[in-house]
Amino acid sequence: MEVAQNIENGTSNHSNHNSSHKHKHKHKHKSDKKSSHHSKHKKRDKDRDRHRESSSKSNGDSGSPRKSEAVAAAVEVAAEVKIERRSLSPVKKMEVDDSEDDRPLSSRIQVKKNYDSDSEDDKPLIHRKPPPPTTSQKRKSNHSSDDSDSDSKPLRKKSKKQVKKPTSQSPSPKKKKPKKEEEEVWKWWEEEPRDDGVKWNFLEHKGPVFAAKYEKLPKSVHFKYDGKVVKLSEDAEEVAGFYSRFIEHEYTTKEKFNENFFKDWRRTMTADEKKTITDLRKCDFREINEYFKLKSEERKSMSKEEKLCQKEENERIAEEFGICVLDGHKEKIGNFRIEPPGLFRGRGDHPKMGMLKKRIFPEDVIINCSKDAVVPKPPESHRWKEVRHDNTVTWLACWIENVQGQTKYVMLNPTSRLKGEKDWLKYEKARELAKHIHKIRENYKNDFKSKEMRVRQRAVALYFIDKLALRAGNEKDEDQADTVGCCSLRVEHIELFDEKDGQESVVTFDFLGKDSIRYFNQVTVEKRVFKNLKLFMESKKPGDDLFDRLNTQILNKHLNDLLSGLTAKVFRTYNASHTLQEQLDELTPVNGSVNEKVLAYNRANRAVAVLCNHQRAVPKSHEKSMENLVTKIQQKKDDVKKVKKELKGLSRGSKDHEKKSAQLRRTEEQLKKLEMTKTDKDEGKEIALGTSKLNYLDPRISIAWCKKHDVPIEKVYNKTLRAKFRWAIDMADKKYRFD
DNA sequence: CCTGACGACTCAGAAATTTTCGA
DNA sequence: ATCGAAAATTTCTGAGTCGTCAG
Numbered sequence: 079m080e081v082a083q084n085i086e087n088g089t090s091n092h093s094n095h096n097s098s099h100k101h102k103h104k105h106k107h108k109s110d111k112k113s114s115h116h117s118k119h120k121k122r123d124k125d126r127d128r129h130r131e132s133s134s135k136s137n138g139d140s141g142s143p144r145k146s147e148a149v150a151a152a153v154e155v156a157a158e159v160k161i162e163r164r165s166l167s168p169v170k171k172m173e174v175d176d177s178e179d180d181r182p183l184s185s186r187i188q189v190k191k192n193y194d195s196d197s198e199d200d201k202p203l204i205h206r207k208p209p210p211p212t213t214s215q216k217r218k219s220n221h222s223s224d225d226s227d228s229d230s231k232p233l234r235k236k237s238k239k240q241v242k243k244p245t246s247q248s249p250s251p252k253k254k255k256p257k258k259e260e261e262e263v264w265k266w267w268e269e270e271p272r273d274d275g276v277k278w279n280f281l282e283h284k285g286p287v288f289a290a291k292y293e294k295l296p297k298s299v300h301f302k303y304d305g306k307v308v309k310l311s312e313d314a315e316e317v318a319g320f321y322s323r324f325i326e327h328e329y330t331t332k333e334k335f336n337e338n339f340f341k342d343w344r345r346t347m348t349a350d351e352k353k354t355i356t357d358l359r360k361c362d363f364r365e366i367n368e369y370f371k372l373k374s375e376e377r378k379s380m381s382k383e384e385k386l387c388q389k390e391e392n393e394r395i396a397e398e399f400g401i402c403v404l405d406g407h408k409e410k411i412g413n414f415r416i417e418p419p420g421l422f423r424g425r426g427d428h429p430k431m432g433m434l435k436k437r438i439f440p441e442d443v444i445i446n447c448s449k450d451a452v453v454p455k456p457p458e459s460h461r462w463k464e465v466r467h468d469n470t471v472t473w474l475a476c477w478i479e480n481v482q483g484q485t486k487y488v489m490l491n492p493t494s495r496l497k498g499e500k501d502w503l504k505y506e507k508a509r510e511l512a513k514h515i516h517k518i519r520e521n522y523k524n525d526f527k528s529k530e531m532r533v534r535q536r537a538v539a540l541y542f543i544d545k546l547a548l549r550a551g552n553e554k555d556e557d558q559a560d561t562v563g564c565c566s567l568r569v570e571h572i573e574l575f576d577e578k579d580g581q582e583s584v585v586t587f588d589f590l591g592k593d594s595i596r597y598f599n600q601v602t603v604e605k606r607v608f609k610n611l612k613l614f615m616e617s618k619k620p621g622d623d624l625f626d627r628l629n630t631q632i633l634n635k636h637l638n639d640l641l642s643g644l645t646a647k648v649f650r651t652y653n654a655s656h657t658l659q660e661q662l663d664e665l666t667p668v669n670g671s672v673n674e675k676v677l678a679y680n681r682a683n684r685a686v687a688v689l690c691n692h693q694r695a696v697p698k699s700h701e702k703s704m705e706n707l708v709t710k711i712q713q714k715k716d717d718v719k720k721v722k723k724e725l726k727g728l729s730r731g732s733k734d735h736e737k738k739s740a741q742l743r744r745t746e747e748q749l750k751k752l753e754m755t756k757t758d759k760d761e762g763k764e765i766a767l768g769t770s771k772l773n774y775l776d777p778r779i780s781i782a783w784c785k786k787h788d789v790p791i792e793k794v795y796n797k798t799l800r801a802k803f804r805w806a807i808d809m810a811d812k813k814y815r816f817d
Numbered sequence: 818c819c820t821g822a823c824g825a826c827t828c829a830g831a832a833a834t835t836t837t838c839g840a
Numbered sequence: 841a842t843c844g845a846a847a848a849t850t851t852c853t854g855a856g857t858c859g860t861c862a863g
Binding site: 423425471472473476484485487489497500501504592593595631647692693694695706710766768769772773774 | 820824825826828839
C-alpha cells in the first residue's frame with residue numbers, strides 16, 4: 079500500500095496555497111466600536127440568528143430532554159454531591175446555599191471523607207521527586223547522579239540514567255513491575271528537569287511518510303455527466319474520487335459543502351472539462367463510489383497471509399519512520415504520516431467544508447532536527463522546503479495546510495518525555511490551583527460588586543468557568559464555524575429567569591461550543607451574579623457580546639496575577655480532577671466486588687464527562703444492544719431460579735449441595751454484572767468518557783484508587799493509557815491525593 | 818496599553834481498524 | 841471452533857487555548 083516515501087516527481091502543481099489568507103480578521107465588536115470598522119466582515123450580525131441549528135450530531139434536537147436522563151442518572155448517583163452542575167431538566171441548585179457555597183469544594187470533601195487521615199508523607203523517596211519546573215524557573219539543585227547535563231551540548235548524552243531495567247530480582251516487595259513486552263522505559267520523571275525553553279539537545283528522525291501517489295481508476299469505471307460518460311483528466315479524476323467517497327454521507331446534502339467542493343474541483347479541471355461540467359447536480363459519481371467500496375471489500379477479504387504480510391510491512395514503516403532519537407532515547411512519533419489529500423471536513427457549520435485539501439510534497443515540509451543529527455533524506459528527486467535546528471520547539475516537521483492556512487506539525491507520541499512531562503506539569507498546576515481556590519473564589523465574589531464594569535464581567539465569567547467548567551472562549555474568525563466559549567458568549571446564548579421550576583435566579587445556557595457540540599444547561603446562580611447578568615444584557619441585541627468588556631487575554635492576565643501560570647483552562651483540569659476524586663470517595667463500595675468498584679469508577683468518570691460536556695453520538699447499535707442485554711438478563715434470571723430450585727432438592731451439607739450453592743453464587747454474580755453493564759451502558763450512551771480520561775483526570779487519582787481498592791489497573795486504563803501514564807503509575811501510591 | 822498576526826501546543830469526536838464476544 | 845456482530849482501541853485531523861512579538 080502506501081509505499082513509504084514515494085512520490086511522483088511532479089513538483090509542479092503543489093505550489094500555491096491559493097486561499098490561505100493569513101490575515102485573520104479578528105474582531106469582536108465591542109458595542110462601543112461597533113459602527114466604526116465595519117469594513118471587516120462582521121460575523122455576529124450575519125450569524126446572529128443562525129446558531130442553534132443542529133450540527134451533525136445529536137445536539138440539534140429539541141431541547142433539554144436529550145441527555146437529561148443519562149445525566150440525571152449520573153447525577154443522582156452522585157447523590158447530594160455538589161456536582162449537580164450539568165443536571166438539566168429539574169433545576170438543580172448550583173450552590174446549596176450561601177454558606178455551603180462559600181466553602182471551597184476541596185474543603186467540602188474533607189468533611190465527608192476521612193480517608194485523608196491517611197496522612198501521607200511516608201512515600202518512598204523516589205516518589206517525591208520535585209515536580210517539574212514551573213514554566214520559568216530553573217531548579218538545578220540537589221541530587222547527585224550524573225548531572226553533567228544542563229548545557230552540556232547535544233551529543234548523544236552519555237546515557238544519563240539510562241533506563242532502569244526492571245531486572246526484577248525484585249527483592250523489594252514493592253510494586254509489581256510492569257514488565258511485559260515493555261521494551262526499555264525511559265524513566266524521565268526520575269531525572270532532573272531540564273532548563274526552561276530548551277526542549278531537547280539531540281533530535282534525529284527519518285522525516286514524515288507521504289501519502290501514496292494517486293492511482294488512476296480503471297478504464298471500466300466511469301464518471302458520468304448528464305447521463306453521458308466523461309473521461310476526466312487525472313487531476314480532476316482524483317478530486318472527483320474524493321467527492322465520490324462522500325456521496326452517501328450527510329455532508330453532500332449541505333449546500334456549502336457542494337458549493338465549496340465544486341469550486342475547488344473546477345480549479346483542477348482542464349479548460350474542456352470546465353466547459354462541459356458546470357453543474358454538480360448533473361454529475362454521477364456512483365460508479366467511482368462503487369469502485370472504492372469494492373476495493374475496500376477486497377481488502378477486508380484478503381487472505382490471512384496477505385493481511386499478515388501487509389501488517390508486517392506497516393510495522394516496518396512504523397519502525398523506520400515512527401521513531402526518533404531524542405537525547406539518547408528512542409521515542410515514538412505521534413503522527414509521522416502526512417495527511418493525504420482529500421476534502422476538508424469541518425465540524426458543525428464550517429464555511430469551508432468541502433474545500434479541497436491539497437497533496438503535500440516534501441517541498442512543503444520543514445524538517446526540524448539537531449545540528450549534529452543525520453538529516454532525513456527527502457524522497458527521491460525531492461527536497462525539503464527547509465531544514466532547521468530549533469531546540470526550543472518539540473515538532474519534528476511541519477507544513478502549511480492550504481484550506482485554513484494553519485501549520486500542521488509532526489510531534490511525539492503521548493508516551494514521550496516531552497509530552498509526559500508537560501502533562502505532569504499540567505496536573506501539578508491544577509493542584510496548585512486547588513490550594514488557592516478558596517481565596518480565588520472569594521476574590522471573584524468580591525468583584526461581583528465592583529464599580530468597574532469590566533471587573534464585574536471578569537468576575538462573572540470566571541464564576542462560570544469555575545462552576546460550569548466552560549472553556550475560555552477566544553474570538554474567532556468568520557471563516558470558521560460560529561462557536562463560543564465563556565468570554566465570547568453572546569446575549570442570545572443565555573436566558574434569565576427570576577423564577578423557574580421552583581428555583582430562583584435561573585440561567586439557561588444554550589450555545590454551540592468546541593466542535594459545535596451543543597452546551598445546554600440550566601443552573602441556579604447567586605443573586606449577585608444574576609443581577610449582574612441582567613445588567614450586562616441591558617439594551618443589547620441578541621447578537622451582542624455578553625461580556626463586552628472582556629476577552630480571554632484580559633481574563634488570563636488577571637488569573638496570572640492571582641497565581642503565576644494560572645489560566646482559564648486550569649480550572650477545567652482542576653474541577654475535572656477534583657470531581658473525580660470526590661466522586662470516587664463518594665461512590666466506591668469499599669467492600670464491593672471489583673465489578674461494582676469499576677462501575678463506581680465509571681460513574682465518577684461520567685460525572686466528569688458531564689461536567690465537561692463531553693458528548694458523543696449515540697452509537698447506532700445502542701438500541702439493539704440494549705435489547706440484547708435485556709434478553710440476556712431475563713435468561714440469567716431464569717437461570718438463577720432454576721439453580722435455586724435444584725439447590726433445594728439437595729441435602730444440606732452434602733457435596734452436591736456445596737457445589738450447587740457455589741454455582742448459584744456464580745450465576746447471581748453474573749446476573750449482577752449484566753445488570754450493571756446495562757445500567758452503565760444506558761447511562762453513558764451519549765457521554766464520551768475518553769476525552770476526560772485522556773486529558774483532564776490526573777492519572778494518579780485513578781492509580782491510587784486502583785491500588786487502594788485492589789482493582790487491577792487494566793480495568794481502568796487500557797494499554798495505551800497505561801503507556802501514556804506510566805509516569806503516574808510509577809509515582810503514585812495508594813495514598814495519593816489530588817485535592 | 819491594546820490589537821492583530823501567528824506560532825505551538827492541547828484537546829475533540831468521528832471514523833477506521835482490531836479485538837472480543839457470544840450464539 | 842467458527843463466524844458475524846459488537847465493543848474496544850487506534851487513528852485521524854479539526855478546533856481550541858495561550859504565549860509572544862511588533863506596531
